[in-house]
Amino acid sequence: MASQYNYTVSERFLRYVKIDTQSDPDNAAFPSSEKQKDLSRLLVQELLEIGVKDAAMDENGYVYGTIEGNTDKNVPVICFCSHVDTAPDCSGTDVKPIVHENYNGQDIILPDDPDQIIRMEDYPYLKTQLGKSIITASGKTLLGGDDKSGVAIIMDMAHYLLTHPQHPHGTIKILFTPDEETGRGTEKVDLKRVGADFGYTLDGGELGSFEDETFSADSAKMTVHGIIAHPGYAKGKLVNALKIVGEILAALPKNEFSPETTSGREGFVHPVKVEGIAEAASIDFIVRDFVTDNLQKHEARLKQIAQSVTGKYPGVKMDFTVKEQYRNMKEVLDKYPQVAQNAIAAYKNLGIKVINEPVRGGTDGSRLSFMGFPCPNIFTGMQAIHSRHEWIGIEDMHRAVDVLVELTKVWEENA
Numbered sequence: 001m002a003s004q005y006n007y008t009v010s011e012r013f014l015r016y017v018k019i020d021t022q023s024d025p026d027n028a029a030f031p032s033s034e035k036q037k038d039l040s041r042l043l044v045q046e047l048l049e050i051g052v053k054d055a056a057m058d059e060n061g062y063v064y065g066t067i068e069g070n071t072d073k074n075v076p077v078i079c080f081c082s083h084v085d086t087a088p089d090c091s092g093t094d095v096k097p098i099v100h101e102n103y104n105g106q107d108i109i110l111p112d113d114p115d116q117i118i119r120m121e122d123y124p125y126l127k128t129q130l131g132k133s134i135i136t137a138s139g140k141t142l143l144g145g146d147d148k149s150g151v152a153i154i155m156d157m158a159h160y161l162l163t164h165p166q167h168p169h170g171t172i173k174i175l176f177t178p179d180e181e182t183g184r185g186t187e188k189v190d191l192k193r194v195g196a197d198f199g200y201t202l203d204g205g206e207l208g209s210f211e212d213e214t215f216s217a218d219s220a221k222m223t224v225h226g227i228i229a230h231p232g233y234a235k236g237k238l239v240n241a242l243k244i245v246g247e248i249l250a251a252l253p254k255n256e257f258s259p260e261t262t263s264g265r266e267g268f269v270h271p272v273k274v275e276g277i278a279e280a281a282s283i284d285f286i287v288r289d290f291v292t293d294n295l296q297k298h299e300a301r302l303k304q305i306a307q308s309v310t311g312k313y314p315g316v317k318m319d320f321t322v323k324e325q326y327r328n329m330k331e332v333l334d335k336y337p338q339v340a341q342n343a344i345a346a347y348k349n350l351g352i353k354v355i356n357e358p359v360r361g362g363t364d365g366s367r368l369s370f371m372g373f374p375c376p377n378i379f380t381g382m383q384a385i386h387s388r389h390e391w392i393g394i395e396d397m398h399r400a401v402d403v404l405v406e407l408t409k410v411w412e413e414n415a
Contacts, residue, residue, distance in 0.1 A: 001160065001405050009156035009397045013135070014097050016042075016152055017144035022092035023085035023182045030188055031061040031085070031178035039084045039151075043176055046155060051162040052174065060188040063176035066195075067161055067169075075170025075415040079196035080157065080404060081364060081375065082150030082203060083180035086142060089386040096138035099394075103129050108391075110139030116388045123391075125206055125383055133394045143390035145382035150202030151176060153380055153397055157404040169408035170415065175199070177364055183325065186367040198339050199375035200407070201365040205382055206355070207396045208347065212333045212340045212376035213358040214366045215267070216292040217325035220299055222248070222306050223282040225317040239313050241281040245274060247309045248283065257301075265290050265358060269302050290358055292327055326362045329376065332369040339374050342414060346407040352399060378403060 019039045024032040031037065040057045047055035047065045055065040061084075069075060086092040100108060105126070108118040116139040120126045126134075137143040154174060161167060173196045177185045180203075204211055226241030249271060255261055262268045267289025274283050287298050303320050310318045333339055347354045365375035381396025 001402055005160060007156055007398050007401060008159050009152045009401055010099075010135070010394045012155050013145075013149060013152040013392075013397065014099070016148040017095045017097050020093045020095070021085050021144070022088060023179050025088055025182045030184065032182050032184070033085070036085050036178045037061045039148075040176060040178070043084070043151065043155070047158065047174070050159050052158060055174075058190065061178040062189055063174070064190075064193050065158075065174040067158060067172040067174070069169060069171040070165060071168045071170060071412050073170070073412060073415040075412050076197040077171045077173060077195060078408065078411055079173035079175050079194055079199035079373075080154045081175040081177065081199055081201045081368070082154055083147045083177045083185055083364060084151060085178050085181050086144045086148070087146065087181045087386040090142040090388060091140065092142055092144060095141045095144055097143060098136050098138060099133055100136065101133045102131055103134050105130055108136060110136060110388065113139030113388070118384075118389050118391060123384060123389070128207070129393045134391050135394065136391045137388060139388055142385070142387060143392065145380065145390055145392040146385040147180065147203045147380070147382075149380035149382050149392055149397055153202050153400045153404065156401045160401065160405050161408065167405065167409065168412045170412055172408060180364050185364040186371065191371060191373055194373070196373065198336065199365070199368060199373055200343065201363050201368075201375055201377045202380050202400065202404075203363050203365075204377045204379040207379055207381060207399055208353045208355045209379040210340070210343055210347065210354055210356050210376065211359045211363070212356070213290065213330040214326070214328055214362045215288040215290060215360060216295055216328045217362055218287040218295050218299065219323045219325055220269075220285040220287055220302060221282060221321050222285075222303075223280060223319045224248070224310060225280050225319075226278060227315050228279040238278070239316055240278045241276055241316075242278055244310060244313065244316065245276065245281040245283055248306050249274070251305050251309055257298075267291075267294055267298060269298050286325075287322075288360075290328055292331070326366040327370055329366045329369040329374075333374050333376055336374045338414070340376055342410045343376065343378065343403075343407060346403050346410050349406055349410070350399070350402050352403065
């Protein structure tokens with residue numbers, strides 16, 4: 001990149017996080033919250049202002065845009081993608097970002113709630129930020145780095161490319177999605193309108209991380225049908241479904257098989273919701289593993305545990321259903337090795353050490369990859385996401401902009 005380039009990423013980020021875009025997992029509408037479109041409309045306006053002539057938002061809140069190529073080579077069309085919504089886990093209303101310049105390693109007490117303290121001992125990655133500037137929220141909300149950092153990084157990349165026409169690149173597509181945090185981020189995306197061959201999501205963490213492998217994921221739901229009777233005359237008759245559901249939860253393994261007892265490449269089964277009444281009650285689970293075939297094994301084990309409990313109660317019935325959520329993107333990306341190779345080359349060209357570890361989660365890229373749009377994940381610098389302690393280093397965001405700009409050059413050179 002030009003040595004005198006004045007990055008716009010941090011000022012964009014500070015502007016974007018103030019816009020409440022929290023998605024709503026309990027709303028079946030799409031997008032799940034209309035306020036997500038507030039940021040999408042601003043992004044369209046800013047893209048048009050910097051010269052992305054076709055920038056537009058569709059009725060579902062997706063933002064599309066094109067930066068035309070400036071080379072005679074036949075370069076694959078590359079898309080950069082981030083999501084505008086923030087997680088339902090923590091409030092995103094009235095976010096007050098604070099820039100802490102020349103971070104000195106001391107505890108950061110967030111002013112709107114002094115009980116919220118960001119300590120280096122809790123977040124060792126802060127050691128990489130000594131003497132640099134970081135951004136936090138004020139203590140009552142999340143920050144919104146997930147994924148407004150990715151949005152801001154892509155916007156700054158677009159600004160750079162359009163102000164530096166001498167930088168060679170093929171056609172670049174931009175995609176901003178709603179509802180990633182509800183698991184529905186690709187539900188209504190128009191990939192024909194995107195018109196790209198390959199893509200990269202900007203939704204990763206620390207500097208240097210590059211993620212081309214995710215969990216494969218299913219959801220599972222079991223519903224226990226008890227035997228109802230008037231509680232005043234229930235002796236020998238009533239079988240309470242709520243109590244049976246409690247027994248099933250208590251019967252789950254304590255030292256393995258769960259997210260709180262697994263790490264690395266281990267999969268898990270995780271109860272995420274319980275609801276019901278004495279007559280019928282249900283448990284929703286998520287099931288995760290890096291090996292897709294292992295999902296069925298986990299689900300069979302879960303069903304067997306439940307049946308061992310319900311089998312003690314004659315007349316009680318249990319329904320057990322499984323739905324596919326997403327699959328390990330590596331199954332697709334291994335067929336297109338140039339996607340990862342070019343990204344890793346961009347990191348190395350900039351002297352950034354590549355951290356390539358599997359994601360114990362999923363991204364929009366997981367689904368996009370299986371929709372015919374291979375799409376690994378690049379770092380943004382975001383830390384402590386979905387929490388009041390969320391923070392991000394400004395220099396990490398600068399480096400992510402550098403990577404995107406360099407990556408467009410690598411694709412052009414290798415075409």
